Amino acid sequence: ADDAPLTVMLSEPPRTMDPADQNATETASVLEPFYETLLKRDAQGTIQPGLATSWRPSADRLVWTFSIRPGVRFHDGAPCDAAAVTRSLQRLIDRKVALAGASVYRAVIASVRQDGEAVVVILARPYADFLSLVTLVQSAIVSPIAVEGGELSHRADGTGPFRFVSWRAGENVFATRNRGYWGVAPAIAAIDWRWSPEPSVLNMALQTGDADVVIPLAPVFGRVYAPGQSAAALATVKRQRSAALFWLALNTRLKPLDDARVRRALSLAIDRRALVTGLLDGFGAPACHALTPDVPDALPCGAGEDRARIDMARALLKEAGQEKGFSVSVVVQEPEEPIAEALQAMWRPLGVVLSIRRQEAGVWVQSAFAPPEEKAREETGMALTSWSAPYVSDLQLRPLYTTGNSAPHGANLGFYNNAEIDRMIDAAAQDNQPASRHETLLAIQSTLDRDAPIVPLFTRDTLYGVRNGISGIWAATEGSIRVVDARRAQAQ
Amino acid sequence: MSRLLRRAAALPLIMLGVSAAVFVAIHALPGDPARLMAGPQAPESTIMALRVRLGLDQPLGAQYLHFLERAAHGDFGISLRDGSPVSTVIVERLPYSLALGGLAYLLALLVGVPGGAFAAAREGSWGDRLLMAATLVGASLAGFWVALLGMEVFAVRLRWLPLMGAGDWRHYVLPALVLSLLPMAMILRMTRAGAREVLRQDYIRTARAKGLSPWTTITRHALRNALAPVVTVVALNLGGLISGAVVTETVFDWPGVGRLLVDSVRYRDYPVIQGVTLLSVLGVLLANLLAEGVIARFDPKARGA
Amino acid sequence: MLRRLPALPGAKEPELLIGAVLCGVAVLAALFGPMLLGGDPAAQDLFHVLQPPSWSHPCGTDAFGRDILLRLVYGLRLTIMEIAVSLVVAAGVGVPVGLCAGMAPAWLDSAIMTVSDVVFAFPGLILALLVVSLMGPGLFHALLAIAAFSIPVYIRLARNLTVSLRHSVWVEALQVLGASRARILFLHILPNAATPLLVQATLSSGTVVLSAASLSFLGLGAQPPLPEWGTMMSDGRNALGAAFWPCLFPGLAIAAAVIGLNCLGDGLRDRFDSSSRR
């Protein structure tokens, strides 16, 4: 019956209950049902009204006015009116509060004020993807009472269709249906979030029914649930094209990677299709350029671009005087290590010896975000990682390529420094004209292809398993799971 | 006894020293909690602001003094991750770890000591050989391997036991078994080795001359003198229960301190790491003190001296 | 009179036979295996990953399409080195320190033991991370971390054994004879305390390989593509449920190595003991 809680198993526990103070996909999944944003995206990716019923920009697109849905209440009973929304957004951009997930908002939004039943957001500069920003869970509207009490970090309190019941550290997060929800009441009575870092345990949990939904399911298990297999009777595996881009940042200050030809050669030698086939069991797509396919302005992979082009790579290396090859090291976290290992083998024919430093997350941030001198000392040539910033091209470009974001200040881990690129990224972010913006973005991508400060590898689909008989589950492009619309097939 | 009391009295002082060492050591761990929280996209300004918020911008000495000051009032800080007090976080998990670990060690002792005694009594027999082979296998299998296999067989295939999580007694079976495997092998072998040694002593001959059964001879005469190394090793690991069952707890999704530690390390949640480490140190020190008392009971000569 | 036929070698001590055979095979394989088998243990074939065992790949292929058997054979040397290094370091430091603590005056004994307890009480994970930060990553440092973590066990074991032996009449006799503490400790107490120490050492040889594996995720263990058994096994577990072989075969190899080593150790000790006792 639908009284039984829906058990959802993730690969890691939530880090906090405060939506603005985190950046993790798993945490976003858990928080999603508790909170609502001004706007939201549906399963097709279309922007829909959320807590805001309508919105309207000023002519210069710097001032945005949102009309707030009337009659909505937080789980604690407080009204979610324009005042509450304003306070929630003001908190988001408050430098003193220093929320971990708020940096982009602080950069874009200058101020927020209440205007009767509406909320007015004033931008510091034009930002084409602003509406996308207010669909992200970081911008969810939180209860002023919970903020006041300082307990938001371990007690969720929003307006969402589910209300927070408990978070037993190490065990589960429990959520029940919010009876006072303004929208369509969810079909399931409760959600039980659990987690396990072991991919094979997730798979087993799906088979035993300990979990109704598991996400992410490792690609190898796709075949376990293939039609005809016995496990197919128990559960179904679904895939969602995802914006999770995996890339390799090259240290542009370290010899011989300071030569763009060398960097390009490395990129050319990579067989991206083999990566997708071998490592992802086909659940992904080769990424050949800076932007991911979910962005309308992305350059697609051209014919043959997803295969290794060793001869071209050799030629380039020769040109750069590196035909004998060289040694270089990459820092990588445990989950992404296999990618590095595959690259290691792909570059061997070039004489490039890749030494892999597999690191635990904490150590990795230390070495990946190290300043140039330190990287030179440690001879850190590359850093391998991924993230997803769906729809927002600016978030896919600015942190990675702009000079101002050079490590340790930001995620430009290879210290790429190109004034032209900086300018073009700014221009694209502020440009509200789709056509000219498209041009700029294409120019950016081809410049980046030439300079190759970063080697894009692939995007990985989100794979998740759902027990048969449960419907309404979907995954968002950024990889989080949406379970509020879930329902169980009625028992026979 | 008085020697032990004296050592117990020195414990607070030792813990003070240890806390300083732990403090320094933990803050020397590579990694930055602020960066980990903010995620890779975050710019430096966010990181700096977070550091200030978390109190990580102060000099280490000041942080330590602050820690001591609060610790004096029983406040061991606030988790960087979710803002709950460290003591609450640990107290929530501790019973789970103690229950699982205690059960595992109980099991290990209940099987290991009699098993070792049996093997020693029947030295060279097939029973002995079988047990010895079993211990070797037990000691050379990775915990996660056995755990995953056990889950696959008993939970997925046979459906006899729950897959994971904590709950009723059935939830304890698999994790406790897995956790007890290595100590069981260790205890069994140590007991056997010790008993074998003792069985050669003349006083065993006396015991047999009295007409005692082999079993009584072993349990009453040999074991006492053979168990000292077992007690030593068990005590050492007992303290480690608090943080030692990381793999088992992770695989079985057991809400114990071991996983808390792993998670805290992953996010560089310094106050929690610190709390767990101090607790673990205290546990080991206490367990060893206890063990020394027990060994002294076994060895009257060492006591009299 | 008819003499009994000479017993088959090893019939009385099957441990010794098994141990010698396993260890012998291992050493031979480590020496000549790579030469005989040829092939490249790092050669990948991403289009044929996780192939089940077959004639061309007797142990199947791993997540990169590499031949598991080949990697196991190449990894043998690493394994041998791992066990040797960590045992030598852990026992080599721990046992002497423990012996000395057992004979030392009470205050020094307490001091040594407290320090050692504290080190041991440090969760292994944190200790290992500290090692990375102090010494940088690498297999050798991983081994040092593992060894550092097991030193206190040897210290305590050796110390307690010493304490229980030092009051025996024969140790007193040695004191009267004017034997130095060092002589008493290393020439007399050590051999008499050897059995439990040996049990500890041989049993932990297996855990060494496994700990090396668990440390590899800290970036401390062997770095890819080194075919280190523990790492192979722990990487292989991620596919358990879809493919058993990448985890099973390294696991079996580790178990066999441990069993061989233990049998050899036990057998040798038995033989030594019984021949000298008769």
Place this chain on the structure above:
Amino acid sequence: MTPLLSVRNLHVSYPENGVFRRGWRSIVKDVSLTVGNGEIVGLIGESGSGKSTIARAVAGLAPVSSGAIELTGNGPRARQVQMIFQDPFASLDPRMSVGRQIAEVLAIHAICAKDERRARTLALLARVGLPESAYDRLPHAFSGGQRARIGIARALAAEPRLLIADEATAALDVSVQAQVLNLLMDLRDDLGLSLLFITHDLAVVGVLCDRAVVLRHGEIVEQGTVAEMFAAPQNEYTKTLLEAHRG
């Protein structure tokens, strides 16, 4: 001439564990005795009277509560005083061959060159009537009397000036005992070895000792030359001892 060993006002107590408190039990009370150069002193007395305790105190093994133990010679105590333990088996390292245990003493005190050690050990073994084959065997494989002889050989290896023999011949049959007693007398006559000889066998005292000290309940009740004491014991207890001996 100053005596080789002089024990003055020796007190020895052992801790006694009660349930709540720890008391001390006095075992040896105010014992003073001397052993001169080349002198053989018999220490006799009831079992449990503290003979072994005195011996252990002289050898540096028992906790001396008060009093003085002085040796006139110089050099390490081990070179001057050696002891043969009451329980020979317990005093041998169970895992080292008998020959090596004796040779070890030679090594400790650098008594002879390395390559001579084996020969010298064999000579010592022969002197106490043990065959060469004893060298490589463990203590375990010897009879009680043989073990006693090993203990004697080992003590002699250090070439001490004073030998404390705690019932060294009790486990020996009379013929070996005779050999050992002769050996001890030879050593005394040849090398000037002094001997503190603890025994229950008054016949041995009569044959071997120059003087005798009679101990009872930890106190000396009588001491004097053997001839005088045997002829005319002063103390009641000594009288009963001698009577029991004569049967």
Place this chain on the structure above:
Amino acid sequence: MTQPALSLEDFSVSFGETVALERISLTIARGETLALVGESGSGKSVAALSTMGLLRGGRISGGRALLTTGGRTVDLAGLSEKSFRALRGRDIGMIFQEPMSALNPAMKIGAQINECLVLHRDDLNTGEDRRREAAALLGRTGIADPERCLSSYPHQLSGGMRQRVMIAMALSATPALLIADEPTTALDAGTRGRILALIRAMAAERGTATLFITHDFGAASAIADRVAVLYAGRMLEEGPIADVLGAPRHPYTKGLLASLPNRASMAPDAHGRLRLRGMAGAAPAPGEKPDGCVFAPRCPAVQTACMETQPALRGVEVGHDVACLRADEWAVAP
């Protein structure tokens, strides 16, 4: 004659290839005490231990050892460990030679004695009874403060006290056969007399047969009815104690008696110093025994024949056997 309590017939024991006891035959009747004397290392303890089934590293390689108890006769030579266990302590009691190592160092004396009482004394039901009995037993062996002794650990006792603890344990039951391996070596003359009286009383009152291993001829003549002389694993002489000690027929026995420490019997050596007479040489190491008589190499009256044939044990008088070719000569010329 009734069946003797213990009778060894051609009893042999070997350690691997070396023979420690060679075809020993002797009998002990109910209530009788046999003293076993002989060179140290001659196999006395081996004989005792193999009769108890407690030999380590060796095995009974021939002969029989018949024990009669409660009208039943069993051959100890082929007995299973299980049947042996039923006999030990209750039917055969043993006092071990080395009292320090024979007591469990980690157990209080009281507990160690209590074990025997629990096993073999059905008349004592409560712990209190047993404790009282244990104290009484210790008191009878002459220990001054039995209560303190009961709550001590072995290392806190003197050698003589430990030996008496062993004796008390052996005397706690009423065995048909008591084996006492040098039970009085660590005892002063007074205490020794007391112990001998105890053993004698037990033999007289309860008909216990006693195998009394000793070096002490004084003790032997005080307690034993008969004596057997062992040398290098062979029996050389056996007979009533008065006969053997009064008129020894074997040169070895004679030599032993002459070795007794006694100022009067001392003789000057080569340097003119007074020495005990004793016997020159040493017993042959096991495995290096000569072909003929084992004592021949040390025998002052050796003849060529002695080196060739091994003399058998033969009766020279009623109940007095000697294994010497020239036994008859010694009867006339001592």
